[in-house]
Amino acid sequence: MATADTTLNCYVYDTTPMREKIAHLNQIMPAGVEVFYAMKANPHPAFLQAAREAGAKGIEIASLGEAEKAVTAGFPAGQLIYTGPGKSSEELRWGVAHGIRTIHIESLTEAHRLQAICTELGKNQDILLRINADFDIHEAQTTFSGGSKKFGIDEEKLADFLPQILALDHLRFRGLHVYAASGVLNVGDLLKNCELVFGMARNIEANHPGTCCDTIDFGGGFGVDYLEEGHDFDPQAYADGLAALIEQYGFGERTFFLELGRYLAADSGWFCTEVLDIKDSRGKKQVICAGGINHFRRPAALAINHPMAIIPMHREKLFPAQEQVRDEAVYFGGPLCTGADKLANNVLMNAVDVGDIAVFGLAGAYGLTMSNLEFLSHERPQEIIL
Numbered sequence: 001m002a003t004a005d006t007t008l009n010c011y012v013y014d015t016t017p018m019r020e021k022i023a024h025l026n027q028i029m030p031a032g033v034e035v036f037y038a039m040k041a042n043p044h045p046a047f048l049q050a051a052r053e054a055g056a057k058g059i060e061i062a063s064l065g066e067a068e069k070a071v072t073a074g075f076p077a078g079q080l081i082y083t084g085p086g087k088s089s090e091e092l093r094w095g096v097a098h099g100i101r102t103i104h105i106e107s108l109t110e111a112h113r114l115q116a117i118c119t120e121l122g123k124n125q126d127i128l129l130r131i132n133a134d135f136d137i138h139e140a141q142t143t144f145s146g147g148s149k150k151f152g153i154d155e156e157k158l159a160d161f162l163p164q165i166l167a168l169d170h171l172r173f174r175g176l177h178v179y180a181a182s183g184v185l186n187v188g189d190l191l192k193n194c195e196l197v198f199g200m201a202r203n204i205e206a207n208h209p210g211t212c213c214d215t216i217d218f219g220g221g222f223g224v225d226y227l228e229e230g231h232d233f234d235p236q237a238y239a240d241g242l243a244a245l246i247e248q249y250g251f252g253e254r255t256f257f258l259e260l261g262r263y264l265a266a267d268s269g270w271f272c273t274e275v276l277d278i279k280d281s282r283g284k285k286q287v288i289c290a291g292g293i294n295h296f297r298r299p300a301a302l303a304i305n306h307p308m309a310i311i312p313m314h315r316e317k318l319f320p321a322q323e324q325v326r327d328e329a330v331y332f333g334g335p336l337c338t339g340a341d342k343l344a345n346n347v348l349m350n351a352v353d354v355g356d357i358a359v360f361g362l363a364g365a366y367g368l369t370m371s372n373l374e375f376l377s378h379e380r381p382q383e384i385i386l
Helices: 016-028 045-054 062-073 089-098 110-121 157-168 187-207 233-248 262-268 297-301
Strands: 011-014 034-037 056-062 080-082 102-105 125-132 171-177 216-219 253-260 270-279 284-289 308-311 325-333 342-352 357-360 381-386
Touching: 011 216, 011 253, 016 034, 016 233, 016 262, 034 233, 045 062, 045 262, 056 357, 062 080, 062 089, 080 089, 089 102, 089 110, 102 110, 102 171, 102 216, 110 125, 110 157, 110 171, 125 157, 157 171, 171 253, 187 233, 216 325, 262 270, 270 297, 270 342, 284 342, 297 342, 308 342, 342 357
Parallel strands: 011 381, 034 056, 034 253, 056 080, 080 102, 102 125, 125 171, 171 216, 216 253, 284 325
Antiparallel strands: 011 270, 270 284, 270 357, 308 357, 325 342
């Protein structure tokens, strides 16, 4: 805890909610659905341990560094699926050499790069083909399909590109990866994505006899209600809807991947930072904290307020006229020399005083590692495991 001469700046983690979510999803999802932890949300060893102990099928990785951390945490390479654009030859070679479960191809160049590596190593590799679908989800926090994207092969180019990929003899085509959007709260939107992907798989199989999409990766997309408006994502409704679609399309013998990060990790973490100053600027209070976007960048990056609370520390005032906050809408920022350093905008607070601790909830995902850690060379915040 901070003393009179130090400031408090830390993340506090309790992975109990994450463990409970993984266990619940494993219980309710239809047969064939496998839950992977997307470790980009939080690569801390405690979260990887929670994923393994709670029964996640494996880890979705997007770099060699993530692969090595996952293996160190106890996941064999055969439980890793490798997604993301721009995979280097070194990363692909590691995946092939270690027997990674699937590598998700993002382009013809990547397919040929992987073919050359497999030929060199004398190995075959299971792949999924990532598609930039010709549809998107308008209510999503972030979209990954529709329009010009760096992710995957455009759906309309499939007829030309897929035969070329199928001709690469060391690549074993297993199916599709179509990740339309992230942060979706409307279950119906994600189920519509599933239905469209099923239709895409059926068309591919009709147009390419002997080809089977026996594995389909829907990505993630389960949203988190950061504004706490009572619109939590309903996993049971999703499971029921997906089961109905699987039956409708006769896809009961297939495998389906869910790569979930934010949904699993968000409510297992809190960012805590000390209030160093409060000032009135042209009629608005600015609350300045010890940590800013260098430690917790997500609110500024996505222009949203996280749920927050204040822990009163009852510090003695430095001088009688020292500013305070009482029942007013204020702005929270950090100590960085940029106007982009914002933690919360126009948020109504009952009481805030210099020396209090501001606690930002739902900070277990895309917290510390998403932040501008080296900007201004402030000390890195601690990560405390409960």
